[in-house]
Amino acid sequence: MSFTVDVRRLRFRYGGGPWVLDIPELTLERGTRAFLFGPSGSGKTTLLGVLAGVLEATEGEIRVLGEDLASLSGARRDAFRAEHIGYVFQMFNLIPYLSVLDNIALPVRMHAGRRARLDGKGVKETAALLAEHLQIGNLLDNQVTELSVGQQQRVAACRALIGAPELIVADEPTSSLDFDRREAFLDLLFQECERAGATLVFVSHDRTLEGKFSRTISLPDINKALR
Amino acid sequence: MVILDLALKSLRNRAFSTSLTVGSIALSVALMIGVENVRMGMRESFSNTISQTDLIVGTKGGTIQLLLYSVFGLGSPTENVSWEAYRQWAEHPAVAWTIPYSLGDSHRGFRVIGTNQDFHRHYRYRGGQEIALAEGRANVDLFDVTLGADVAAELNYALGDEIAVTHGLGEVGFLNHDHMPFTVVGVLAKTFTPVDRAIYVSLEGMEAIHWEGGAPPASDDEHVHDETDAATADDGHVHDEADAATADDGHDEEADAATADDGHDEETDTATADDEHVHDEADEATADDGHDEAVDFSIEDVEVRQVTSFFVGMTSRRDVLQLQRQINDFENEPMMAVIPGVALNEMWQGLGYAETGLRLVTIFVVLVGLLGMLVSLYTSLNERRREMAILRAVGAGPNRIVSLLVLESVCLSAAGAIGGLALVYMLLSAGQSFVEAQVGLYIPIRPPGSIEFLYLAAVVTAGFVMGFVPALKAYRTALHDGLSVRV
Numbered sequence: 001m002s003f004t005v006d007v008r009r010l011r012f013r014y015g016g017g018p019w020v021l022d023i024p025e026l027t028l029e030r031g032t033r034a035f036l037f038g039p040s041g042s043g044k045t046t047l048l049g050v051l052a053g054v055l056e057a058t059e060g061e062i063r064v065l066g067e068d069l070a071s072l073s074g075a076r077r078d079a080f081r082a083e084h085i086g087y088v089f090q091m092f093n094l095i096p097y098l099s100v101l102d103n104i105a106l107p108v109r110m111h112a113g114r115r116a117r118l119d120g121k122g123v124k125e126t127a128a129l130l131a132e133h134l135q136i137g138n139l140l141d142n143q144v145t146e147l148s149v150g151q152q153q154r155v156a157a158c159r160a161l162i163g164a165p166e167l168i169v170a171d172e173p174t175s176s177l178d179f180d181r182r183e184a185f186l187d188l189l190f191q192e193c194e195r196a197g198a199t200l201v202f203v204s205h206d207r208t209l210e211g212k213f214s215r216t217i218s219l220p221d222i223n224k225a226l227r
Numbered sequence: 228m229v230i231l232d233l234a235l236k237s238l239r240n241r242a243f244s245t246s247l248t249v250g251s252i253a254l255s256v257a258l259m260i261g262v263e264n265v266r267m268g269m270r271e272s273f274s275n276t277i278s279q280t281d282l283i284v285g286t287k288g289g290t291i292q293l294l295l296y297s298v299f300g301l302g303s304p305t306e307n308v309s310w311e312a313y314r315q316w317a318e319h320p321a322v323a324w325t326i327p328y329s330l331g332d333s334h335r336g337f338r339v340i341g342t343n344q345d346f347h348r349h350y351r352y353r354g355g356q357e358i359a360l361a362e363g364r365a366n367v368d369l370f371d372v373t374l375g376a377d378v379a380a381e382l383n384y385a386l387g388d389e390i391a392v393t394h395g396l397g398e399v400g401f402l403n404h405d406h407m408p409f410t411v412v413g414v415l416a417k418t419f420t421p422v423d424r425a426i427y428v429s430l431e432g433m434e435a436i437h438w439e440g441g442a443p444p445a446s447d448d449e450h451v452h453d454e455t456d457a458a459t460a461d462d463g464h465v466h467d468e469a470d471a472a473t474a475d476d477g478h479d480e481e482a483d484a485a486t487a488d489d490g491h492d493e494e495t496d497t498a499t500a501d502d503e504h505v506h507d508e509a510d511e512a513t514a515d516d517g518h519d520e521a522v523d524f525s526i527e528d529v530e531v532r533q534v535t536s537f538f539v540g541m542t543s544r545r546d547v548l549q550l551q552r553q554i555n556d557f558e559n560e561p562m563m564a565v566i567p568g569v570a571l572n573e574m575w576q577g578l579g580y581a582e583t584g585l586r587l588v589t590i591f592v593v594l595v596g597l598l599g600m601l602v603s604l605y606t607s608l609n610e611r612r613r614e615m616a617i618l619r620a621v622g623a624g625p626n627r628i629v630s631l632l633v634l635e636s637v638c639l640s641a642a643g644a645i646g647g648l649a650l651v652y653m654l655l656s657a658g659q660s661f662v663e664a665q666v667g668l669y670i671p672i673r674p675p676g677s678i679e680f681l682y683l684a685a686v687v688t689a690g691f692v693m694g695f696v697p698a699l700k701a702y703r704t705a706l707h708d709g710l711s712v713r714v
């Protein structure tokens with residue numbers, strides 16, 4: 001059995017606040033392209049944070065690639081994330097004082113385990129190839145502040161994909177794009193996930209995109225904290 | 228390494244606030260090191276107020292007191308040393324040279340110092356520099372004076388001017404001894420030491436000032452008294468050698484006759500003339516080496532009875548301690564010898580609290596500079612929350628966030644420290660000669676020593692410690708925010 005994500009009895013809250021997540025069960029098979037939706041404040045971003053090991057689950061079992069994140073120390077979770085997970089934010093994905101190339105290369109430079117996944121190819125070469133695939137090959141040396149929002153999101157996708165992590169987590173990456181760009185971005189993202197054999201968890205309000213995914217998850221349906 | 232790279236790029240990205248922060252730290256560090264340099268320069272010039280003098284000898288009393296009156300012209304001795312005792316030590320085989328001083332008088336607030344040609348020959352200051360004359364010549368005759376540079380400048384005296392000297396140290400210098408005027412024959416070059424603020428006369432001239440009646444005491448009289456039956460005139464006009472006659476305009480022709488000076492001296496057999504008046508009978512009128520004073524005895528006629536203190540130069544430095552002991556144990560008179568280097572150091576140490584205060588102030592200035600850095604880092608954190616979330620998303624742990632911010636503050640303080648050091652050397656090399664010319668303070672330019680490195684290390688360490696304040700704040704927000712930061 002190879003679930004990329006296998007969550008059992010997850011409960012989470014910020015500090016001493018109310019429960020934000022209460023998810024008895026959530027599993028994602030390897031290679032799944034999951035569409036996660038729910039109203040604002042339903043805990044989508046929070047769930048992604050827990051899956052990525054940035055937030056520590058208050059209770060429960062969170063297995064990612066077979067590793068129980070809840071049992072790992074903070075530092076080990078950080079290392080795990082660096083090596084196995086790619087993350088795309090809704091916007092403002094990039095570090096303003098780094099060039100496009102440096103932004104893409106960031107996870108590889110941050111963690112040796114991720115670098116080991118480059119198959120012996122150089123960081124720059126790999127980044128250039130990915131950028132080529134996402135049609136920003138000519139922008140590598142630019143400052144990120146000179147890019148359009150669509151270009152920025154593609155840079156963020158490149159960064160998530162570099163080193164071929166098993167799990168790509170994207171938090172509304174298309175919400176600041178217009179319709180045509182949205183479609184183009186998704187197609188490119190899917191293509192790269194397929195190439196890398198990655199599992200994708202994609203959060204969006206935009207139900208029109210739903211049909212492109214292999215699985216749809218309604219967070220209000222699985223999150224008992226909302227009832 | 229990646230974190231250092233990030234830190235540097237992030238600082239470069241905020242170039243304006245970075246350069247302001249580095250600039251303010253550099254200024255404060257420059258102040259701290261600059262003060263240290265000035266302090267050392269001051270100390271050096273202080274202990275070099277006199278040089279090459281091995282012992283200062285005076286009557287028994289406080290070490291500092293002896294130093295104060297014989298070197299700095301402050302305060303006055305209680306007792307003097309007899310001329311016999313002085314000569315005895317001056318002729319000691321271990322002694323190469325001496326400079327005798329006779330102190331205790333003043334002229335319009337400046338010290339009058341009686342000494343002899345040994346002063347010009349042997350006095351050294353600031354690493355062996357000699358006393359030089361800016362104008363005129365050294366004082367050799369009884370009523371010659373040479374002025375320190377400041378005295379000449381402040382009192383606006385020129386060569387040939389006549390001045391009166393007061394017995395005692397008061398500010399008023401007009402009434403006494405007006406009839407015994409000294410003539411300015413030389414002005415010393417500026418030394419930036421207490422020499423500049425003194426007036427130099429011969430030992431004999433100094434002795435003459437002390438004659439209470441304005442005349443030398445009877446030769447066999449040990450002490451000076453008024454109302455003696457010696458050749459003193461009530462009004463202070465002395466005429467020993469009666470054969471010399473001078474006349475003024477109103478009383479020419481009768482050269483052998485006595486002339487009246489303001490109605491006095493009717494009974495005297497000599498005539499006196501005021502300097503303003505022309506002497507017609509030049510061959511008959513004799514004046515002491517061209518001066519027209521009423522006083523016409525010469526330097527050979529004066530017997531020096533005592534000195535206040537004297538400087539000693541040794542033939543061999545090794546004998547200093549031994550001679551010092553001998554002088555301190557001298558039985559004929561209570562005497563004391565001090566080693567100027569040691570005593571000056573002791574005195575400087577006594578001023579230590581001022582140094583400590585100064586240093587404390589500069590340390591606070593540096594702390595303020597570093598606090599500025601802390602504030603600028605701290606306030607930048609809010610706009611950098613996004614950056615922190617991104618770093619966390621790509622696998623940076625909270626510890627890496629901490630090290631990023633601490634590194635930034637270390638970089639800032641290190642850059643400030645190095646910049647401050649550079650600034651000090653720039654200012655020193657630009658202003659060294661100016662400062663020396665203006666205030667006589669020579670600040671040596673040395674390669675940075677252990678004190679500088681200690682300061683720089685302290686600044687960087689303080690920057691490191693302070694970096695934890697914003698870093699821990701970032702750490703907590705990073706842990707709490709997770710990935711849900713909204714801009």
Ligand SMILES: Nc1ncnc2c1ncn2[C@@H]1O[C@H](COP(=O)(O)OP(=O)(O)OP(=O)(O)O)[C@@H](O)[C@H]1O
Pocket residue numbers: 014017020038039040041042043044045046047707708709711
């Ligand atoms: N850092 C935080 N500290 C405390 N509470 C938080 C924090 N982040 C989110 N929350 C709360 O947790 C709940 C879920 O927030 P979350 O951001 O996961 O929702 P979301 O589904 O992503 O919403 P949106 O669609 O607006 O992005 C909300 O009630 C929110 O107020």
Ligand SMILES: [Mg+2]
Pocket residue numbers: 044045046171
């Ligand atoms: Mg969200």
